[in-house]
Amino acid sequence: MKTKKLINAGADAVDEMLQGVLAAHPEHLYAVDSMPRAIIARNGPRKGKVGLVIGGGSGHEPTFLGYVGKGLADAAAIGNVFASPPPDPIMACAMAVDGGVGVLFMYGNYAGDVMNFDMAAEMLALDDIAVRTVLTTDDVASAPADQQDRRRGVAGNVFIFKAAGAACDLLYSFDEAERAARHANARTYTMGVALSPCSLPQTLKPNFQIGEEEMEIGMGIHGEPGVARGPLKTADVVTDELMDNLLREMKAERGDRVAVLVNSLGSTPMMELYIMMRRVKARLDGAGLVIHTSLVGNYCTSLEMAGASITLMHLDDELQRLIDHPCDCAMFRR
Amino acid sequence: MKTKKLINAGADAVDEMLQGVLAAHPEHLYAVDSMPRAIIARNGPRKGKVGLVIGGGSGHEPTFLGYVGKGLADAAAIGNVFASPPPDPIMACAMAVDGGVGVLFMYGNYAGDVMNFDMAAEMLALDDIAVRTVLTTDDVASAPADQQDRRRGVAGNVFIFKAAGAACDLLYSFDEAERAARHANARTYTMGVALSPCSLPQTLKPNFQIGEEEMEIGMGIHGEPGVARGPLKTADVVTDELMDNLLREMKAERGDRVAVLVNSLGSTPMMELYIMMRRVKARLDGAGLVIHTSLVGNYCTSLEMAGASITLMHLDDELQRLIDHPCDCAMFRR
Numbered sequence: 298m299k300t301k302k303l304i305n306a307g308a309d310a311v312d313e314m315l316q317g318v319l320a321a322h323p324e325h326l327y328a329v330d331s332m333p334r335a336i337i338a339r340n341g342p343r344k345g346k347v348g349l350v351i352g353g354g355s356g357h358e359p360t361f362l363g364y365v366g367k368g369l370a371d372a373a374a375i376g377n378v379f380a381s382p383p384p385d386p387i388m389a390c391a392m393a394v395d396g397g398v399g400v401l402f403m404y405g406n407y408a409g410d411v412m413n414f415d416m417a418a419e420m421l422a423l424d425d426i427a428v429r430t431v432l433t434t435d436d437v438a439s440a441p442a443d444q445q446d447r448r449r450g451v452a453g454n455v456f457i458f459k460a461a462g463a464a465c466d467l468l469y470s471f472d473e474a475e476r477a478a479r480h481a482n483a484r485t486y487t488m489g490v491a492l493s494p495c496s497l498p499q500t501l502k503p504n505f506q507i508g509e510e511e512m513e514i515g516m517g518i519h520g521e522p523g524v525a526r527g528p529l530k531t532a533d534v535v536t537d538e539l540m541d542n543l544l545r546e547m548k549a550e551r552g553d554r555v556a557v558l559v560n561s562l563g564s565t566p567m568m569e570l571y572i573m574m575r576r577v578k579a580r581l582d583g584a585g586l587v588i589h590t591s592l593v594g595n596y597c598t599s600l601e602m603a604g605a606s607i608t609l610m611h612l613d614d615e616l617q618r619l620i621d622h623p624c625d626c627a628m629f630r631r
Numbered sequence: 632m633k634t635k636k637l638i639n640a641g642a643d644a645v646d647e648m649l650q651g652v653l654a655a656h657p658e659h660l661y662a663v664d665s666m667p668r669a670i671i672a673r674n675g676p677r678k679g680k681v682g683l684v685i686g687g688g689s690g691h692e693p694t695f696l697g698y699v700g701k702g703l704a705d706a707a708a709i710g711n712v713f714a715s716p717p718p719d720p721i722m723a724c725a726m727a728v729d730g731g732v733g734v735l736f737m738y739g740n741y742a743g744d745v746m747n748f749d750m751a752a753e754m755l756a757l758d759d760i761a762v763r764t765v766l767t768t769d770d771v772a773s774a775p776a777d778q779q780d781r782r783r784g785v786a787g788n789v790f791i792f793k794a795a796g797a798a799c800d801l802l803y804s805f806d807e808a809e810r811a812a813r814h815a816n817a818r819t820y821t822m823g824v825a826l827s828p829c830s831l832p833q834t835l836k837p838n839f840q841i842g843e844e845e846m847e848i849g850m851g852i853h854g855e856p857g858v859a860r861g862p863l864k865t866a867d868v869v870t871d872e873l874m875d876n877l878l879r880e881m882k883a884e885r886g887d888r889v890a891v892l893v894n895s896l897g898s899t900p901m902m903e904l905y906i907m908m909r910r911v912k913a914r915l916d917g918a919g920l921v922i923h924t925s926l927v928g929n930y931c932t933s934l935e936m937a938g939a940s941i942t943l944m945h946l947d948d949e950l951q952r953l954i955d956h957p958c959d960c961a962m963f964r965r
Contacts, residue, residue: 298843301826303866303903303939310902313866317905320912321891321925358901359928378902492635498902509632532637532647557655564898564935567692568644568712568832569637571651578654591655594693594962595929601898601937605637628928630964 300496300503300601307499311355311377318362322627325366334375334382335389340367340625347465347474348372348394349401351458352387353410354379356497357518360454360597361404363628369462370403378497378600379519381409387417391426399427399471403461403478405450406432429471431478433457435487435608437546438515438524445483451518452560452597453485456610456620459631463622481616486546487558488539489606491516492529495563495599514538518562518599532569536576539607544584547611551585556620558591558608563598565605570594573605589617596629634830634837634935641833645689645711652696656961659700668709668716669723674701674959681799681808682706682728683735685792686721687744688713690831691852694788694931695738697962703796704737712831712934713853715743721751725760733761733805737795737812739784740766763805765812767791769821769942771880772849772858779817785852786894786931787819790944790954793965797956815950820880821892822873823940825850826863829897829933848872852896852933866903870910873941878918881945885919890954892925892942897932899939904928907939923951 304310315333319326329335342348351361352374361373372390376382391400402418404410411432418428434445435453450457460481464474491513494503504520507513512535515523530538549555557577559570570593581588589612597606610616624631638644649667653660663669676682685695686708695707706724710716725734736752738744745766752762768779769787784791794815798808825847828837838854841847846869849857864872883889891911893904904927915922923946931940944950958965 301844301846301863301937303824303826303869303899304906305865305867310906313909314902314905317907317909317912317927320922321893321905321908321927356900356902358905490637492637510635512635529635531639533639535637559655563900564937565637566690566897566932566934567929568648568690568934571648571655571692572638572644573651574655575647575651578651588654593651593655595901598900600900600902603635603898603935 299501302498302501304498310498311375315375325627329389329393332386332389334386335372335393336362336365336375337372337393338365338367342371342394342396344396345398346396346468347399347401347471348391348396349403349462349465350374350390350394351403352382353404354381356600357597359628364458364626366624366626368466368622368624369626370458381413384413384417384420387414388421391421391428395426399429401461401474401478402428402430403433403458405454406434406448429475431475431482433482435485436517437486437488437542439517442546449517451487451489452558452606453487453608455558455596456556456608457481457485460616460619462624463619466622477619484611484616485608486543487606487608488515488542489562489604490514490535490539491562491602491604493603494520495602518597532572533576536573540577540580543607543609547609549586549611554587554589554612554617555581556590556610556612557588558596559593560596560606560608561594561598562602562604564601564603567594570605577607590620633835636832636835638832644832645709649709659961663723663727666720666723668720669706670696670699670709671706671727672699672701676705676728676730678730679732680730680802681733681735681805682725682730683737683796683799684708684724684728685737686716687738688715690934691931693962698792698960700958700960702800702956702958703960704792715747718747718751718754721748722755725755725762729760733763735795735808735812736762736764737767737792739788740768740782763809765809765816767816769819770851771820771876772822773851776880783851785821785823786892786940787821787942789892789930790890790942791815791819794950794953796958797953800956818945818950819942820877821940821942822849822876823896823938824848824869824873825896825936825938827937828854829936852931866906867910870907874911874914877941877943881943883920883945888921888923888946888951889915890924890944890946891922892930893927894930894940894942895928895932896936896938898935898937901928904939911941924954
């Protein structure tokens with residue numbers, strides 16, 4: 298059985314999406330000439346500011362496109378569905394947003410992205426554009442705690458990019474912007490649960506199989522295997538399982554503040570997310586932790602996958618200031 | 632086959648969702664004491680301002696809850712999934728937001744809502760709270776053009792509530808606020824397409840049947856029958872079919888401005904919405920119409936239904952000003 302999608306030719310889906318994004322948000326975004334996969338903020342990039350380039354595969358909208366704008370990322374390089382962008386649009390992004398003091402690359406830790414962003418960085422060095430890279434590794438289910446640099450980047454991207462984007466907008470030096478970005482990543486923890494697969498526009502076939510009454514804890518946003526598959530439990534039990542892991546990783550003390558994201562992987566409705574949010578609040582209250590801010594909705598998706606993830610960012614004074622800093626993107630505002 | 636949902640007991644879903652909403656957005660929203668289905672804006676209601684109360688069944692999130700806040704609605708009365716709220720929370724909303732100059736009720740034109748909101752209005756009259764009602768009727772597929780008052784209210788609610796909320800925030804008189812609300816509704820046109828059913832938390836069973844390769848044009852947001860069922864077409868063909876109807880209804884002249892909403896019914900991802908947006912832009916360009924603003928995403932959903940709707944609001948100077956007026960809600964900001 299094929300998934301029904303409102304698309305034209307599957308091979309055109311990403312480029313047609315980008316045309317629609319520019320049609321909807323001309324005041325926020327433009328594409329580099331003859332490089333439609335390099336999407337730049339109209340407002341934000343400027344002389345003396347570290348340029349922030351994010352990017353990765355399509356299919357996670359509003360990640361990455363939606364986080365391009367004043368106070369957040371300066372540009373996003375867009376790949377095919379669930380596939381890294383090649384070096385060309387990454388380079389075009391960097392050149393468009395370079396303010397003369399360095400360009401920061403930030404993206405989820407996936408082999409294909411690392412290869413392509415690194416190639417772009419090497420070529421940019423020949424043009425005297427200095428690039429540094431901070432990988433996001435917030436998915437606690439993707440590798441053990443003593444191998445954090447092997448973890449993948451998932452929905453925590455939203456908070457990590459937000460903090461780094463604010464640091465750049467506040468004209469942090471290149472060293473300081475990189476430090477703040479690493480600090481934001483190191484204090485951000487995500488874990489998810491998948492209930493159904495999604496299907497790519499070119500195949501319309503499910504990207505994995507799962508039983509009619511099963512869930513998979515810890516599955517990645519491209520269907521990477523998780524840590525446990527079993528019968529679907531209630532929202533409270535699932536939320537507890539995720540929160541147990543997140544709280545264990547975070548090692549917060551009573552009175553500490555957190556930013557919370559309860560994120561839909563695609564087709565899980567807000568009703569279910571808020572039911573989970575209710576339990577997140579109860580667990581944080583129980584641990585004596587304070588919710589400084591919370592986001593609930595579709596922030597980092599896997600097309601129409603059913604499921605959700607919970608992200609906690611362990612705030613300190615600096616991260617709180619960076620998360621609260623205003624931003625104005627086509628699909629996200631604070 | 633039952634739909635998998637991240638819920639606890641189905642009967643608790645709405646109340647647990649509301650607890651999660653208050654946990655996530657305490658700075659924006661509160662519930663009336665002992666009336667958890669009456670959700671009030673912390674900021675917005677005030678002396679001398681017409682109070683704006685919206686509401687209806689749950690399952691359409693972020694409609695209605697998400698549009699409660701300064702510059703938009705003052706309160707929302709929340710029903711069970713796809714069912715009208717009873718009079719009690721409606722009355723509680725009106726009493727909480729009454730600024731002494733009248734309360735406007737706005738909601739989609741459904742028999743159950745009309746009955747309950749009218750009963751509340753009658754009882755409020757006994758307490759000397761003057762209520763007027765403006766029904767939204769933007770769904771052009773739900774009745775012929777010569778029977779607009781029989782049409783249902785769907786995703787166009789977002790623009791219609793936005794315009795009315797701005798009018799109230801700008802301290803329009805009761806007469807003027809009602810006029811502006813009717814004016815906004817009269818110039819707003821929506822048509823949708825459904826690809827899959829959704830299921831209610833208490834049954835977990837699909838609310839209608841549709842073939843594996845079929846779509847239904849004009850289906851309502853509770854699964855009400857549409858105007859045509861047939862094989863799924865490409866995004867461009869589907870968009871054209873919707874736009875043909877909307878443009879015919881709108882009777883705009885070249886150079887006129889519109890606000891556009893491309894809305895997911897739940898599980899249709901942003902990629903597909905933006906592919907549709909691309910075609911909407913082409914059709915508006917072809918008609919010589921100017922996009923003043925556009926929204927693309929989950930704005931008025933039917934739980935996890937797959938499908939989308941397109942809304943056009945035919946702007947004039949007043950509506951443009953009202954749509955541009957700032958608002959600050961938990962789930963929507965301008």
